[in-house]
Amino acid sequence: MWGIKLNRSSDVSLKRQIYVALREHIIRGNLKAGETLPSTRQLALELQVSRNTIIEAFEMLNVEGYIVRRIGAPTRVAEGLILDTRTESRPSPGIEDIPEYIADFRTGIPDLRLFPRYAWQRITMKALSELCPSLLGYTGPQGMPALRQEIACWLHRSKGLVVDAQDIFITAGATHALHIVAELLYQDAQNIYFEDPCNIEMLKTFINRGFKISYIPVDQYGIQTDHLKNAPGYPVYVTPSHQFPFGGILPAERRAALIRFARHTGSYIIEDDYDSEFRYDGEPVAPLHAMDADRVIYIGTFSKTLFPALRIGYAVVPRNLQQRWCYLRTYTDVQNPPFEQAALAEFLHTRKLDRHISKMRKIYRERRQVLLSSLKEYFGDDWLVWGDAAGLHLTVEFQDAMFDDVFRQTARKELIRITPLDYHCIQKGVHANKLLFGYGHLEPAEIRAGIDLLHTFMKKAGYV
Amino acid sequence: MWGIKLNRSSDVSLKRQIYVALREHIIRGNLKAGETLPSTRQLALELQVSRNTIIEAFEMLNVEGYIVRRIGAPTRVAEGLILDTRTESRPSPGIEDIPEYIADFRTGIPDLRLFPRYAWQRITMKALSELCPSLLGYTGPQGMPALRQEIACWLHRSKGLVVDAQDIFITAGATHALHIVAELLYQDAQNIYFEDPCNIEMLKTFINRGFKISYIPVDQYGIQTDHLKNAPGYPVYVTPSHQFPFGGILPAERRAALIRFARHTGSYIIEDDYDSEFRYDGEPVAPLHAMDADRVIYIGTFSKTLFPALRIGYAVVPRNLQQRWCYLRTYTDVQNPPFEQAALAEFLHTRKLDRHISKMRKIYRERRQVLLSSLKEYFGDDWLVWGDAAGLHLTVEFQDAMFDDVFRQTARKELIRITPLDYHCIQKGVHANKLLFGYGHLEPAEIRAGIDLLHTFMKKAGYV
Numbered sequence: 001m002w003g004i005k006l007n008r009s010s011d012v013s014l015k016r017q018i019y020v021a022l023r024e025h026i027i028r029g030n031l032k033a034g035e036t037l038p039s040t041r042q043l044a045l046e047l048q049v050s051r052n053t054i055i056e057a058f059e060m061l062n063v064e065g066y067i068v069r070r071i072g073a074p075t076r077v078a079e080g081l082i083l084d085t086r087t088e089s090r091p092s093p094g095i096e097d098i099p100e101y102i103a104d105f106r107t108g109i110p111d112l113r114l115f116p117r118y119a120w121q122r123i124t125m126k127a128l129s130e131l132c133p134s135l136l137g138y139t140g141p142q143g144m145p146a147l148r149q150e151i152a153c154w155l156h157r158s159k160g161l162v163v164d165a166q167d168i169f170i171t172a173g174a175t176h177a178l179h180i181v182a183e184l185l186y187q188d189a190q191n192i193y194f195e196d197p198c199n200i201e202m203l204k205t206f207i208n209r210g211f212k213i214s215y216i217p218v219d220q221y222g223i224q225t226d227h228l229k230n231a232p233g234y235p236v237y238v239t240p241s242h243q244f245p246f247g248g249i250l251p252a253e254r255r256a257a258l259i260r261f262a263r264h265t266g267s268y269i270i271e272d273d274y275d276s277e278f279r280y281d282g283e284p285v286a287p288l289h290a291m292d293a294d295r296v297i298y299i300g301t302f303s304k305t306l307f308p309a310l311r312i313g314y315a316v317v318p319r320n321l322q323q324r325w326c327y328l329r330t331y332t333d334v335q336n337p338p339f340e341q342a343a344l345a346e347f348l349h350t351r352k353l354d355r356h357i358s359k360m361r362k363i364y365r366e367r368r369q370v371l372l373s374s375l376k377e378y379f380g381d382d383w384l385v386w387g388d389a390a391g392l393h394l395t396v397e398f399q400d401a402m403f404d405d406v407f408r409q410t411a412r413k414e415l416i417r418i419t420p421l422d423y424h425c426i427q428k429g430v431h432a433n434k435l436l437f438g439y440g441h442l443e444p445a446e447i448r449a450g451i452d453l454l455h456t457f458m459k460k461a462g463y464v
Numbered sequence: 465m466w467g468i469k470l471n472r473s474s475d476v477s478l479k480r481q482i483y484v485a486l487r488e489h490i491i492r493g494n495l496k497a498g499e500t501l502p503s504t505r506q507l508a509l510e511l512q513v514s515r516n517t518i519i520e521a522f523e524m525l526n527v528e529g530y531i532v533r534r535i536g537a538p539t540r541v542a543e544g545l546i547l548d549t550r551t552e553s554r555p556s557p558g559i560e561d562i563p564e565y566i567a568d569f570r571t572g573i574p575d576l577r578l579f580p581r582y583a584w585q586r587i588t589m590k591a592l593s594e595l596c597p598s599l600l601g602y603t604g605p606q607g608m609p610a611l612r613q614e615i616a617c618w619l620h621r622s623k624g625l626v627v628d629a630q631d632i633f634i635t636a637g638a639t640h641a642l643h644i645v646a647e648l649l650y651q652d653a654q655n656i657y658f659e660d661p662c663n664i665e666m667l668k669t670f671i672n673r674g675f676k677i678s679y680i681p682v683d684q685y686g687i688q689t690d691h692l693k694n695a696p697g698y699p700v701y702v703t704p705s706h707q708f709p710f711g712g713i714l715p716a717e718r719r720a721a722l723i724r725f726a727r728h729t730g731s732y733i734i735e736d737d738y739d740s741e742f743r744y745d746g747e748p749v750a751p752l753h754a755m756d757a758d759r760v761i762y763i764g765t766f767s768k769t770l771f772p773a774l775r776i777g778y779a780v781v782p783r784n785l786q787q788r789w790c791y792l793r794t795y796t797d798v799q800n801p802p803f804e805q806a807a808l809a810e811f812l813h814t815r816k817l818d819r820h821i822s823k824m825r826k827i828y829r830e831r832r833q834v835l836l837s838s839l840k841e842y843f844g845d846d847w848l849v850w851g852d853a854a855g856l857h858l859t860v861e862f863q864d865a866m867f868d869d870v871f872r873q874t875a876r877k878e879l880i881r882i883t884p885l886d887y888h889c890i891q892k893g894v895h896a897n898k899l900l901f902g903y904g905h906l907e908p909a910e911i912r913a914g915i916d917l918l919h920t921f922m923k924k925a926g927y928v
Contacts, residue, residue: 011620012624020624023624027720027755060750064713064750065715078717080720081717083720112598113597120592124588124803125585125589135773136579136771136774138773139773153475156475157475160476160487172797175795179797183672201795205795208647208792251528252528259547263547282523282524283520283524286528307600307601308601309600309603310801328672331639331643331672332639333639335773337636337801337804
């Protein structure tokens with residue numbers, strides 16, 4: 001009766017089931033405007049529910065204006081509610097399912113299996129129990145003072161970078177920091193200089209904001225700053241500590257040139273320090289930021305040193321940009337959640353990050369060696385490594401090979417995930433003979449097996 | 465000697481202190497290009513450190529190109545490094561310090577003191593220990609499947625809204641969801657309709673993206689949809705379940721009109737359901753989304769039901785917008801962190817949220833009553849309440865009063881935080897005789913004392 005089927009074992013209350021059923025009938029036009037509804041008594045009887053249930057269901061319909069109730073008059077359906085039958089929606093685009101790779105050389109992933117889970121749990125627990133209630137509310141866009149202080153100390157002891165905690169702005173990772181930087185700088189400059197090649201994903205953040213990209217070629221040392229001579233004053237995005245993807249360390253003379261350019265043109269340098277913690281034959285490189293705190297926006301992340309899903313990064317922001325930064329962050333996503341911030345502050349304070357990094361540095365160094373020896377074992381001498389001994393990936397050049405997206409796709413079919421360097425090039429084709437090997441997340445055995453599989457595939461496909 | 469002062473009790477290694485000191489000298493020009501550095505032996509002697517420390521410090525300078533070392537030749541400072549002395553940076557804009565309000569009627573804050581801290585801690589702990597390592601990596605922009613499933617169930621049992629978990633997209637709160645919506649819709653429409661008055665903060669998110677705002681007046685029932693007749697097809701931002709700030713429930717007939725408008729013009733309705741969980745004389749109102757899943761972007765948040773700093777919200781996104789949503793989220797801030805998501809999923813699964821909400825609903829209802837009786841006690845009858853008995857705030861109209869920003873500022877000096885409704889008006893002056901009272905975060909005694917203080921102030925200042 002009335003096409004109402006009740007599910008008495010459902011989580012949804014009976015009154016709500018009745019309300020939903022009647023509302024659907026009204027919207028679909030099965031119950032016409034002005035039509036009389038049965039009395040609550042009658043409907044209660046028919047549906048075998050208490051009369052109060054019906055009364056409450058009617059009240060819900062009444063409040064939302066689906067029906068009209070008048071004392072002494074029968075309840076009627078309100079006017080002007082019928083909608084023509086709903087347009088059929090297309091099926092949702094299933095998110096591309098990732099195959100189970102046998103050789104997975106994707107870049108930028110630390111080894112999550114070696115993350116100190118229990119230490120992190122204990123610290124989070126501590127943070128949870130000690131956090132004062134006010135920190136559950138809105139605490140402002142800059143981030144937790146304790147964490148900013150700890151990051152300031154850590155930048156000093158690990159990279160010799162002297163910054164004031166009040167100039168540090170917590171973000172939800174490096175991408176998020178760049179997203180805010182894009183919002184921040186867009187009003188003044190609609191163009192931006194990028195290294196070519198660069199991390200093409202970071203590029204997209206600026207393209208989405210509407211930036212036009214001007215690219216500057218990179219050699220084994222990093223961005224070729226002579227191209228900036230007499231160039232218009234747009235912001236410059238650089239990775240001076242460990243150029244992505246080539247891995248060069250930008251020489252001091254080019255660093256000075258970048259600073260001079262920014263000062264001369266009144267523009268800003270965006271310094272993305274994405275993994276300088278991992279250098280294998282020396283100390284981490286000092287950030288460009290040390291040369292001029294007013295012209296450099298320094299961006300750091302804990303995605304590589306701890307884990308990507310942590311979603312905590314930070315930016316050291318020039319003072320004349322800070323007010324606008326706060327404004328934009330407030331109307332972008334307000335702030336970071338407090339628990340990870342408190343936990344990370346403690347993790348830094350107790351030097352657990354320092355210990356974790358030095359432990360992982362040893363492990364990654366070894367894996368890099370394994371990768372190199374495996375390459376030598378399978379590919380002999382017709383390949384060449386680019387860049388400094390650092391980071392979680394390697395750029396390898398193969399004699400007269402051509403790696404394009406076809407290569408990537410065919411390799412994928414063989415369950416090999418590997419990125420041709422061309423993917424990260426703005427100007428395509430210039431570096432088509434290079435491949436990127438991410439190794440940080442792979443154990444030595446996995447690396448060897450991966451290179452073995454890759455070599456077999458490349459021989460078969462005629463790439464070597 | 466060499467102006468190097470070493471702090472042997474510092475966290476910073478001696479080699480790094482030496483490196484930093486020399487680098488500064490070089491950048492500042494105290495050590496000129498080509499100038500010879502002392503031998504490592506000599507410097508070690510002078511600084512009373514091991515020679516290896518000096519060698520390592522020199523190596524750091526060498527790697528970064530500050531100095532040039534040649535076998536058999538003295539170490540020299542590299543060329544072209546001197547930067548003119550750093551421009552003095554302006555002092556940072558201290559974030560406006562908030563006074564200790566005696567009467568704090570700010571809106572939209574739940575009572576954080578009543579948040580079930582320990583239950584949340586236990587659940588987070590469980591989530592932390594059970595989370596599989598892969599979830600520490602990148603897991604995609606849509607959010608944790610378990611959480612999306614739980615939200616789908618919860619929407620059904622609490623609001624009678626039937627949605628597929630695959631259409632739910634987790635965000636870092638409602639503001640963040642709106643930020644992505646703004647990015648999403650900007651390409652097609654650079655204009656958007658807003659209710660007037662509305663939550664002016666939400667407006668800013670769209671203005672920052674570059675939207676032009678067209679406003680539509682609101683009466684006690686909500687947005688006056690007749691103004692949309694023959695209007696151009698821009699997106700419409702609405703709060704139909706509990707209009708902010710007036711508190712009306714949008715009648716079904718106007719809901720149907722909104723849907724017809726969106727279908728007819730091919731535009732979208734942005735439904736912000738910011739606090740419909742808290743209705744005091746009836747069930748939560750059914751979302752507009754139930755009328756057409758293809759035309760309505762439904763936005764929900766847990767900031768009011770749990771706590772603002774949680775930073776978890778969600779959007780139910782029409783299917784033809786989902787691919788673009790994923791793309792934009794990926795290049796905005798990638799994804800939410802996993803722990804809060806896992807904890808919230810469990811919190812929903814075990815019905816703890818349902819219990820917490822029904823508990824808080826009773827408490828907020830009582831506080832609303834206390835506010836009303838206090839107003840009666842102090843202001844007699846020359847005031848009028850707007851809107852439905854719901855939410856965490858009240859809109860009160862005072863006979864022939866005028867509340868502007870001067871009022872807000874003077875009240876602030878008396879340690880009273882209260883917002884004139886005019887602040888949330890696009891068209892200023894239309895609703896100047898109304899005030900907003902946020903009461904959710906205040907205990908009955910605090911409410912009474914606050915109204916007392918407010919009344920004294922308003923009498924003294926001649927507002928009543």
